[in-house]
Amino acid sequence: MFERPEVFHTIAPTAFDVVEKHRSAWQKFADNGAARKFVLLAALGIVWEGYGRWLGDPLLFPTLSATVAAMFSSIASGELPQAAWSTIVLLLKGYVVGLLLAGLLTALASATRVGADLLETLTSMFNPLPSIALLPLGMLWFGLGDVSMIFVLIHAVLWAVALNTFAGFRAVSPTLRMVGQNYGLSKLGYITRILIPGAFPSILTGLKVGWAFAWRTLIAAELVFSVSSGSGGLGWYINQYKNQLLIPNVFAGLLTVILFGLFVENVIFKSIESRTVRRWGMQA
Secondary structure, rough: OOOOOOOOOOOOOOOOOOOOOOOOHHHHHHHHHHHHHHHHHHHHHHHHHHHHHOOOOOOOOOOOHHHHHHHHHHHHOHHHHHHHHHHHHHHHHHHHHHHHHHHHHHHHHHOOOHHHHHHHHHHHOOOOOOOOHHHHHHHHOOOOOOOHHHHHHHHHHHHHHHHHHHHHHHHHOOOHHHHHHHOOOOOHHHHHHHHHHHHHHHEEEEEHHHHHHHHHHHHHHHHHHOOOOOOOHHHHHHHHHOOOOOOHHHHHHHHHHHEEEEHHHHHHHHHHHHHOOOOOOOOO
């Protein structure tokens, strides 16, 4: 009995084989979004510093170094953290109430045709109306205090969140809806496992837009309103130092507004997106 010798063939790699390539430092940098944004911010900071030094007028446009020095001085004194905390607490109150009302309005619109017509009508009426335009009415109806500010913030948040959420629910794939029905899910399970994940990209967009509207509305309202009411938010901080012609402190307040906006967008909302939309495979 003869044994057949084993023959081994080496298969050459084809064009379809995945070959891991060594990435250069530049390619790694190009794929790192945080690094790219950091370099862009550093470049903007250099431009700011250079333009301020070239202009040479701190009352018109202070340098970045003078602004940072004024910011650290205000942080050390506790004035800037107190102003920022006052603004953030007020923002959260209005934002949360606006989200709750948007949820109720969206639920009504999803349940009945009358609710959908009501949402579309109210949105077309009030969404184009600038929130800051309601400030005089808020002062007239609720007096000088946080309630007036919360009223304005609710208007800034409500329509963007409700409209995007409702649009997201309507855009859920019929295939996903049939899957939920075939699995025999309860109403609550159908909403939490099918509708909300399917609509969450639109819901997250509404949360971002509502946050941006509320943040800039609050700062603008504080510039006009907080000086009269006596509450010390970031808008009040900016306006106070503008009246004293301490422009580096004014820019320190504006820089605080910018930094907080960057933090919310690139840390909080990015974390929510990575834990929901990307994890569920709803976005590439």
